[in-house]
Amino acid sequence: TKIYAYAIRKDEEPYVHEWKEAHKDVEVDYTDQLLTPETAELAKGADGVVTYQQLDYKADTIEALDKLGIHNWSIRNVGIDNIDLKKAKELGFKITNVPVYSPDAIAEHAAIQAARVLRQDKAMDEKIAKHDLRWAPTIGREVRDQTVGVVGTGHIGQVFMRIMEGFGAKVIAYDIFKNPELEKKGYYVDDLDELYAKADVISLHVPDTPENVHMINDDSIKKMKDGVVIVNVSRGPLVDTDAVVRGLDSGKIFGFVMDTYENEVGIFNSDFSGKEFPDKRLADLIARPNVLVTPHTAFYTTHAVRNMVVKAFDNNLKLIKGEKADTPVDLDK
Ligand code: COI
Structure with a gap:
């Protein structure tokens, strides 16, 4: 099983490693780059992706993941306003967010x-x-x-x-x-x-x-x-x-x-x-x-950042295993 994570910041890295340590059977790899049609390729071979960005996830980005056969997608934040949910639903994606990280x-x-x-x-x-x-x-x-x-x-x-x-x-x-x-x-x-x-x-x-x-x-x-x-x-x-x-x-x-x-x-x-x-x-x-x-830093605490990372990876693993994720995004909205 492999999870690929995008846009991992320095302050998130310790929590990625913590999760990796606790899940030795899962291969985890990541980049500091955003998920775009161009960087989607980095996730090749993964069963799921974990992302966070404010830049829109447009149809072309979602199609790029689809082409790689990746449909398990967990975002690390609350807001889903930047995702083309219609496209994701059409291509059979399962998406989770972290509505309650702190x-x-x-x-x-x-x-x-x-x-x-x-x-x-x-x-x-x-x-x-x-x-x-x-x-x-x-x-x-x-x-x-x-x-x-x-x-x-x-x-x-x-x-x-x-x-x-x-x-x-x-x-x-x-x-x-x-x-x-x-x-x-x-x-x-x-x-x-x-x-x-x-x-x-x-x-x-x-x-x-x-x-x-x-x-x-x-x-x-x-x-x-x-x-x-x-x-x-x-x-x-x-x-x-x-x-x-x-x-x-x-x-x-x-x-x-x-x-x-x-x-x-x-x-x-x-x-x-x-x-x-x-x-x-x-x-x-x-x-x-x-x-x-303040530059969108209300969320920016150690407590919140840890939960965003850990809960997103937990969710993604559940999606990959075909289990019920804790916080699935309703794609019909
Ligand atoms: C969200 O979780 O939706 C936020 O607004 C925080 C984000 C900037 C990491």
């Missing part, structure tokens, strides 16, 4: 950043760095005084809700799929408009589906409270960035947490130090004291 990693990041925006920490840090140690005007808002509106109550949304409640915030939520437990406890508002009208902090924890694209736009921002804090650690396309810039400029938005960005592919997780920065709008956002930009 919801805490992402939720914790969202909570920390939201709290930092409320306390105006970035502005205070900038003052301190200039040896200006005065208090005013960087006065904070306490989390317990906020109504936090959570859009999407899956694994990540639920951990985020717990953390914010730990701070003492009032939490309200919206989801098209209602969790019965949360519903019983009365968390859900009737619609997004109600959430927008009531929440001081709005955090997105929904997938990038066609219905969700630009759900944060001029229109929805208009419905929000003055001084709202918006948190997007989910997917860039959920937010119309230009609309948020307008909201920040007018003062309607108090602060913005962005760990994902609609133009992030090829920019996040790249080094532009000493080089020309490729995105003016992003450079402007990074420079603002009330905007916290």
Whole structure:
């Protein structure tokens, strides 16, 4: 049995080796390259592939694996928005993802950043760095005084809700799929408009589906409270960035947490130090004291990365053996 893994980073290598050690009967090989029509050939002879990338897996890539007779495919992350699922289904692929590698990693990041925006920490840090140690005007808002509106109550949304409640915030939520437990406890508002009208902090924890694209736009921002804090650690396309810039400029938005960005592919997780920065709008956002930009690193913890690797390999081996995988991707979606 052979598994071939793509785009293995240095920080993932120890976990690949750990898995290899625990599965001596499985041949494991890997590359740091992405899976493309050209690199598919590297997996020749393998029974399954393990991948992670943000670049689209288009039909030509999927066809290249098909030509090699490889149909067991495990991705190491949650999001499946970059896979041509129709093509994969047509060619008889079995796909798994890792929907729960560490919801805490992402939720914790969202909570920390939201709290930092409320306390105006970035502005205070900038003052301190200039040896200006005065208090005013960087006065904070306490989390317990906020109504936090959570859009999407899956694994990540639920951990985020717990953390914010730990701070003492009032939490309200919206989801098209209602969790019965949360519903019983009365968390859900009737619609997004109600959430927008009531929440001081709005955090997105929904997938990038066609219905969700630009759900944060001029229109929805208009419905929000003055001084709202918006948190997007989910997917860039959920937010119309230009609309948020307008909201920040007018003062309607108090602060913005962005760990994902609609133009992030090829920019996040790249080094532009000493080089020309490729995105003016992003450079402007990074420079603002009330905007916290992180390059899609909410997930990036040792706990999460280990689980992503180990769970993806476990899943792939199950697919290869014809067993039921822990977390199969529904290709009919
Ligand atoms: C996902 O798991 O879908 C993520 O967004 C994290 C990824 C960048 C590794």
